[in-house]
Amino acid sequence: xxxxxxxxxxxxxxxxxxxxxxxxxxxxxxxxxxxxxxxxxxxxxxxxxxxxxxxxxxxxxxxxxxxxxxxxxxxxxxxxxxxxxxxxxxxxxxxxxxxxxxxxxxxxxxxxxxxxxxxxxxxxxxxxxxxxxxxxxxxxxxxxxxxxxxxxxxxxxxxxxxxxxxxxxxxxxxxxxxxxxxxxxxxxxxxxxxxxxxxxxxxxxxxxxxxxxxxxxxxxxxxxxxxxxxxxxxxxxxxxxxxxxxxxxxxxxxxxxxxxxxxxxxxxxxxxx
Amino acid sequence: xxxxxxxxxxxxxxxxxxxxxxxxxxxxxxxxxxxxxxxxxxxxxxxxxxxxxxxxxxxxxxxxxxxxxxxxxxxxxxxxxxxxxxxxxxxxxxxxxxxxxxxxxxxxxxxxxxxxxxxxxxxxxxxxxxxxxxxxxxxxxxxxxxxxxxxxxxxxxxxxxxxxxxxxxxxxxxxxxxxxxxxxxxxxxxxxxxxxxxxxxxxxxxxxxxxxxxxxxxxxxxxxxxxxxxxxxxxxxxxxxxxxxxxxxxxxxxxxxxxxxxxxxxxxxxxxxxxxxxxxxxxxxxxxxxxxxxxxxxxxxxxxxxxxxxxxxxxxxxxxxxxxxxxxxxxxxxxxxxxxxx
Numbered sequence: 001x002x003x004x005x006x007x008x009x010x011x012x013x014x015x016x017x018x019x020x021x022x023x024x025x026x027x028x029x030x031x032x033x034x035x036x037x038x039x040x041x042x043x044x045x046x047x048x049x050x051x052x053x054x055x056x057x058x059x060x061x062x063x064x065x066x067x068x069x070x071x072x073x074x075x076x077x078x079x080x081x082x083x084x085x086x087x088x089x090x091x092x093x094x095x096x097x098x099x100x101x102x103x104x105x106x107x108x109x110x111x112x113x114x115x116x117x118x119x120x121x122x123x124x125x126x127x128x129x130x131x132x133x134x135x136x137x138x139x140x141x142x143x144x145x146x147x148x149x150x151x152x153x154x155x156x157x158x159x160x161x162x163x164x165x166x167x168x169x170x171x172x173x174x175x176x177x178x179x180x181x182x183x184x185x186x187x188x189x190x191x192x193x194x195x196x197x198x199x200x201x202x203x204x205x206x207x208x209x210x211x212x213x214x215x216x217x218x219x220x221x222x223x224x225x226x227x228x229x230x231x232x233x234x235x236x237x238x239x240x241x242x243x244x245x246x247x248x249x250x251x252x253x254x255x256x257x258x259x260x261x262x263x264x265x266x267x268x269x270x271x272x273x
Numbered sequence: 274x275x276x277x278x279x280x281x282x283x284x285x286x287x288x289x290x291x292x293x294x295x296x297x298x299x300x301x302x303x304x305x306x307x308x309x310x311x312x313x314x315x316x317x318x319x320x321x322x323x324x325x326x327x328x329x330x331x332x333x334x335x336x337x338x339x340x341x342x343x344x345x346x347x348x349x350x351x352x353x354x355x356x357x358x359x360x361x362x363x364x365x366x367x368x369x370x371x372x373x374x375x376x377x378x379x380x381x382x383x384x385x386x387x388x389x390x391x392x393x394x395x396x397x398x399x400x401x402x403x404x405x406x407x408x409x410x411x412x413x414x415x416x417x418x419x420x421x422x423x424x425x426x427x428x429x430x431x432x433x434x435x436x437x438x439x440x441x442x443x444x445x446x447x448x449x450x451x452x453x454x455x456x457x458x459x460x461x462x463x464x465x466x467x468x469x470x471x472x473x474x475x476x477x478x479x480x481x482x483x484x485x486x487x488x489x490x491x492x493x494x495x496x497x498x499x500x501x502x503x504x505x506x507x508x509x510x511x512x513x514x515x516x517x518x519x520x521x522x523x524x525x526x527x528x529x530x531x532x533x534x535x536x537x538x539x540x541x542x543x544x545x546x547x548x549x550x551x552x553x554x555x556x557x558x559x560x561x562x563x564x565x566x567x568x569x570x571x572x573x574x575x576x577x578x579x580x581x582x583x584x585x586x587x588x589x590x591x592x593x594x595x596x597x598x599x600x601x602x603x604x605x606x607x608x609x610x611x612x613x614x615x
Contacts, residue, residue: 105400112371116395122361123396126368126376129353133329134372153392156358160365163356 001044003212009079010040010212011272014241015265016075016088022261024071024092026100030238030251031145032072034176034209038143038234039064039076041215047141051081054108060138061111061127065120066145066174067101074098074107082109118151120144121171125157128169128229141170147179150188155200161229162201170219170230171202174209176238180252197231209234242267302414302504302593303471304511304604310444313470314407315343317451318377322348327375328455331355333362339379339409340467359389366404367396375403375455382408382423382464386430397460398435404461405454411440411464411503412554413583413602418590423464424583428559430462431532438531439463440502440553440561441483443473446529449483457485464503473507474527488535490542494522497611498542498576501552502528502561505581505602509552512607521615534564540572548614549576554602557582579614581607 001009013036021027043049047060064073071091078085083098090096097106101115111127114120121142128140148154161169173193177184184191197204203225207214217223218232238252239245242264256264303309322328322344331353336342345352355362359380366376385393385408397404408423415421430438437457441447447466454461474481478491491506492513499509506527513523526542528535543549549569551562562580569575583600597603601610 112367113395113399116391118360119364119392119396122364122392123368123371125361126365127371128368129365130369130372130374133351133369133374153360153364156356156361157364160355160358160361164353 003216006040006044006212008272009044010037011241011268013040013072013075013079015268015272017072018242018256018261018264018268020071020075020088020091022256023089025255026092027071027255028068028253029255030178030245030248031066031069031174031176033240033242033245034236034238035066035069035143035174036072036076037210037212038172038174038215039072041212041219042141043076043080045216046219048138049080049109051109054082058136058138061124061140063112063114063120063124063127063140063142064102065114065117065142066148067114067120070098070100070102073102073110077107077109080109083107117145117148118153121154122157124169125160125164125166128161128166129164131168132164132166139168139170141172143172143174145179146173146175146177146184146190146193147187149173149190149193158197158200158202158229165227166229167224167226170232172232172234174236175233176236178238178247178249178252182249194231194233197233201228202231203228204231204233206233206235209236210240241271302597303473303507307471307473307476309469309471310448311469312340312343312467313444313448314451314465314467315340317448319344319347321452321455322351325375325455327373329353329369329374329376331362331366331376331378333357333359333380333384335380335409338381338467339407339465341377341379344377359384360392363389363392363404363406364396367400367402370397370402370404375405377405377407379407379409379465381421382411382426383421385462386423386426390429393436393460394433398433401435401459403458406460406462407465408462409465409467413588413596413600414466414504414554414593416591416593416596419587422588424556424588425559426464427531427553427555427561431559431564435459436532437461437485439485439529440531441466441529442503442506442527444470445472445474445481446483450485450529453483453485466504471507473510477510483529486530486533486535488526488528488530488538490524491527492523492525494524496521496547496615497523497550498526498545498547499523499550499552500526500528500539500542500561500565502531503554505552505554508602508604508607511604512611515604515608516611521611523611528561531561531564534568536568539565539568540574543569543574543576547576548579550579550581550611550614552581552607555582556585558585577614579610581610
């Protein structure tokens with residue numbers, strides 16, 4: 001896909017995600033809008049994954065540690081062909097496998113269960129270590145939120161990744177500066193994050209997490225530094241693409257009403273032109 | 274000094290493998306007369322890893338104190354020193370298990386149960402991953418006070434779905450549980466007896482073999498049935514020997530698998546009209562005793578029931594033999610409690 005195609009795909013995923021959250025009456029739409037460009041770049045350009053063989057031993061591993069944005073992952077997996085597109089309408093419904101947090105035993109393409117924050121990166125350290133031990137070429141990618149970096153387990157994992165020289169591990173931090181109840185800066189201001197990761201021995205890049213060209217460049221193999229885990233601080237906007245949601249903490253877990261849904265969809269459709 | 278001389282001096286200082294330093298703590302708890310085996314867990318895991326490439330070991334800066342150093346020296350490529358970081362210890366073990374390895378993760382029982390619970394529950398147990406959590410200092414096996422005494426680990430872990438729980442008695446149990454844990458396709462928590470561990474069970478039952486999920490009669494007796502796990506089976510057997518001299522016949526049913534409990538064997542033995550005493554190196558809240566009691570009540574089997582275990586309290590620090598007397602875990606205390614109930 002060209003960057004232009006990827007931007008169109010991200011727009012399509014945003015619209016389907018918005019519709020799913022609106023119809024389900026629940027979801028984490030703010031954090032979904034901030035992470036969708038990253039998910040799109042990963043699934044449609046970076047990751048070596050095959051929907052026809054979701055457990056291929058040679059596939060790249062992707063862990064969405066910010067598991068509450070599961071709906072964005074489901075829509076991306078559906079666009080990629082891991083699950084039927086029509087299944088998205090079952091999101092959060094009784095007996096659906098599309099739960100509020102992703103479960104690997106239910107949904108093909110999900111690599112590990114997430115939901116409690118600060119879990120994805122520590123598990124990914126084990127995956128990347130396993131690849132090294134097996135002399136396997138596959139890569140492990142993790143996306144966390146920024147508020148999530150307040151969890152001490154992430155820093156345990158950051159230290160271990162450097163100690164084990166996991167240059168086959170990439171962490172992308174969706175740095176939208178808002179957590180569930182307030183700004184990061186008003187809660188526990190761990191920004192700036194990049195120098196902290198650098199101090200722990202990681203190879204760090206800072207990008208605009210909504211600029212597809214920058215995302216692709218940051219994730220290219222050329223940015224890997226031998227012996228160092230790779231960290232990408234993606235500066236994003238919560239609710240990105242929808243004017244009244246963007247950078248507005250109220251939209252962490254809020255559901256649009258009919259009028260808001262109509263306006264949001266109109267804005268996304270206009271952006272698709 | 275030349276390099277060659279340095280090397281010779283280093284070689285001269287190397288300790289033969291069978292005499293590598295281990296903690297002597299557990300042997301200090303054994304009655305006189307039992308043989309002891311050094312680091313049965315470390316040697317059993319190292320041996321298993323010789324034939325099973327899936328075995329990996331991880332520790333949170335406690336390899337020497339969990340006998341994992343024996344494995345680490347033999348299989349350095351498959352050993353991960355995680356540092357003092359129990360959350361990533363458990364999660365990275367989960368990640369390795371995702372990719373086909375069988376990780377043995379070691380720390381102290383207090384740190385696994387109190388500190389890493391969420392990571393064991395969500396990263397390991399929910400996905401039913403074959404991570405084996407092996408933890409030293411279960412119950413009252415250190416005199417260092419509540420920070421290191423895991424008196425409630427069984428209560429904490431029994432509520433976790435998918436998790437199998439093992440409380441071995443002696444060196445035979447510890448060595449033989451290792452391959453059985455590895456063969457079980459799911460997570461296991463084992464309480465580790467480390468260092469020089471006494472060999473108890475074969476003294477009383479020469480053909481004893483550890484069997485995961487099974488309780489086994491080690492000794493028959495008509496008056497009292499003790500259902501026990503861990504080192505309390507050693508106490509029960511020693512007490513039974515003493516009580517026999519007074520004409521009191523005590524049967525000992527060793528139940529090293531706490532979850533799933535061997536319901537059928539326990540119910541069959543409990544229905545024979547004897548006083549039933551549970552004995553565990555754990556608080557009386559939520560461990561073997563209450564698991565047995567619930568099993569009996571649910572089945573409508575109601576023998577006279579008594580519990581030997583630690584009190585629902587943070588324990589004192591001090592010398593272990595003194596503490597075992599104080600809290601009712603010593604052989605002397607077990608004898609006195611059983612006599613008092615007859």
